[in-house]
Amino acid sequence: MADLVTGKYAFSRLRGDEPSDEEGRDDVEGTSSREEVEITNDGTVDFRGRPAIRAKTGGWKTSWFIYCFCGVPANQVFANMGFYGCSANLVRYLTSVMHQSNATASTNVSNWNGVGYITPLIGAFLADAYWGRYWASFVFTFIFVIGMIFLTVSASLPSLRPQQCATQDLLCPQPSSAQAAFLFFSLYIVDLGAGAFQCVVTPLGADQFDDEDPEEKAQKTSFFNWYYQSMNMGGLLAGTFLIYIQDNVSWGLGFGASLIAVVIGTMCFLGGTPFYRHNLPGGNPITRITQVIVASVRKWYIKIPISSELYEVPEEMESIIQGSRKIRHTNEFRFLDKAAVEMDGDKSDDSSANPWRLCTITQVEEVKVLVRMIPITITSAMFSTIYNQMSTVFVLQGATMDLRMGYFNIPPASLTVVELLSVSVWVPIYDFFLIRLASKFTNNPRGFTELQRIGIGLLISVFSMVAAALLEIQRLEVARLHELLDDPTVPVPLSVFWQIPQYFFVGAAEVFTYVGIYEFFYGESPDAMRGLGTAFALLTVALGSFLSSVLLTIVTHFTSKDGAPGWIADNLNRGHLDYFFWLLAGMSTVNLVFYVVCARWYTTKQTWGPSKPATLSSGTQ
Structure with a gap:
């Protein structure tokens, strides 16, 4: 681990220095001294901290351990199978086993989902600053396993659950404080492990x-398309098998199967260890950000010169930030440029700059990139509010409908399979057809820019809420016609498969929005902050989840006054979920307008720097 973190050997070779006798050995075993071996040009290193050899590391053959499915090694398939096996049906567990109300359970799930997308900030910080992405992934995947063990125990032992009753009503015993505490402790350990792991394994x-x-x-x-597809396949397996086990066999067995899936995913990840390429950690990003702010404030009174007079290390030198290329100057947020204005006293006697007084253009641009990302983060989050409804109110809506499929009833949460199938269909369509078609009109070989892709997804998500609202209007009408308004125990004679359009639209929007978000935040993040950039991507999900929770709380509070059942009532036949869906559709439309403004304003990052060595001679030892 120390070799990976310091990268001493790798960067001595990249500079052209000779390694010491203790360090020196052939970089490529089995090659002659006359051969030259092609190494990567982006400064990545192998597991031992040596320059990464293109033929033996990285590429599709290595990412196979992370995303592949048909070829078996598939960390993301099994890890997400385990996580979705826990999350997709959690609202049902809280209502049917822990005896929480619909509104309380939905709020708790939204909060839990939100925290799960904030914990990536922890993983991102440790990966970017100290551990590197591999070791951060290594640690947090084991925390994920521990959380799943606790959750399985919570669902398996009768002493950790309230006594079950034949009917779900106010007479059912509530969980004790100890039972609730152990359950939520387990869930938030899962949040920490799964969220932080996802944040660092993606970059x-x-x-x-x-x-x-x-x-x-x-x-x-x-890669981003098929990586997301592998995550989707994990959710598809969970939605078809694990949820059925939970609803029809045993919650303990269902969570136990999720645990096994996570363990298999961990083994797949570890299998690629000798072949991964690694970017070296660039040091504490918070310190670098603070240095720019402090240096700017120190020089608040000076006039900003032209960009060519701002401080940067000589052109022939690499960036002073380890593992990062230089970033070209941009004209936004000019106040921060004052940190790169050289003045008397900014350098010590040996001509090295004091970073608390003088920062390079690259360091200043790192901060600018993060600032420019904030509006995109906020306006992209609305899709996650829509997405969050699949594991909360969509499930509650489906539970009131006719669940029969042939000779057996399907779990209402299994309709998430439609969304997953939609993703499975749209990923290859996008990768093989839409990119080629769109490139003819956009002159972009990738079809759409990441920001355009996100915007298209936000537009599609509006249609999912419209479909859900129209279905709820029809469901309430059928309940009224069959005199079921006051009998929520009898399913409304309307097939649950009428939910398919709303799930399908969410899946289509997901391929555009979430994949675009992952690609945008990874690509636009500074090289030494890509873990933090992925955390920003997951932060959009957290913001959306918390917004969903806040909306549920506000709507429940204001619509259930004076004894009214409220929009999201325990008896949904007396509620008005359609109003809630219309509210989300309207908010999504307004948000789309703000997003377009922010996307048009955004300035894309441009990197530059001296060329890395294209080859490494095995005879230079």
Whole structure:
């Protein structure tokens, strides 16, 4: 681990220095001294901290351990199978086993989902600053396993659940404080492990493709598509098998199967250890950000010169930030440029800059990139509010409908399979057809820019809420015609499969929005902050989940006054879910307008720097 973190050997070779006798050995075992071995151009290293050899590390052959499915090694398939096996049906567990009300359970699930997308900030910080992405993934995947063990125990032992009753009403015993505490402790350990792991394994997978190689850079777009597809396949397996076990066999067995899936996913991830490419951690990003702010404030009174007079290390030198290329100057947020204005006293006697007084253009631009990302983060979050309804009110809506399919009843949460199938259909359509079709009109070889892709997804998500609202109007009408308004125990004679359109639209929007978000935040993040960039991507999900929770709380509070049942009533036949869906559709439309404004304002990051060595001679020892 120390070799990976310091990268001493790797960077001594990249500078052209000779390694010491203790360090020196052939970089490529089995090659002659006359051969030259091609290494990556982006400064990545192998597991031992040596320059990464293109033929033996990275590329599709290595990312296979993270995303592949048919070829078996598939960390994301099994890890997400385990996580979705826990999350997709959680609202049903809280209502049927822990005896919480619909509104309380939905709020708790929304809060839990939100925290799960904030914990990535912890993983991102440790990965970018100290551990590197591999070791951060290594630690947090084991925390994920521990959380799933606790959750399985909570669902399996009768002493950790309230006494069950034949009917779900106010007479059912509530969980004790200890029972509730153990359950939520388990759930939030899962949040910490799964969220932080997801945040760092995503950029680790993308790091397997060399940004400085045109062919591999083009492959990276496809990687994000198929990486998301593997996550989707995990959810599909959970929605078809694990949820059925939970609803029809045993919650303990269902969560136990989720645990096994996570363990298998961990083994798949570890299998790729000798072949991964690694970007070295660039040091504490918070310190670098603070240095820019402090240096700017120190010089608040000075006039900003032209960009060519701002401080940067000489052109022939690499960036002073380890593992990062230089970033070109931009004209936004000019106040921060004052940190790169050189004045007397900014350098010590040995001509090295004091970073608390003088920062490079690259360091200043790192902060600008993060600031520019904030409006995109906020306006992209609305899709996650829509997405969050699938595991809450969509499930509650489906539970009131006719669940028969042939000779057995399907769990209402299993309709998420439609959304997952939609993703499975749209990913290859996008990767094989839409990119080629769109490129003819946009002159962009990737079809759409990441920001355009996100915007299209936000538009599609509006249609999912419209479909859900129209279905709820019809469901309430059928309940009225069959005199079921006051009998919620009898399913409304309207097939649950009428929910398919709303799930399908969410799935289509997901392929555009979430994949675009992952690609945008990874690609636009500074090289040494890509873990933090992925955390920003997941933060959009957190913001959306918390917004969903706040909306549920506000709507329940204001619509259930004076004894009214409220929009999201325990008896949904007396509620008005359609009003809630219309509210979300309207908010999504307004948000789309703000997003377009922010996307048009955004300035894309441009990197530059001295060329890395294209080859490494095995005879230079």
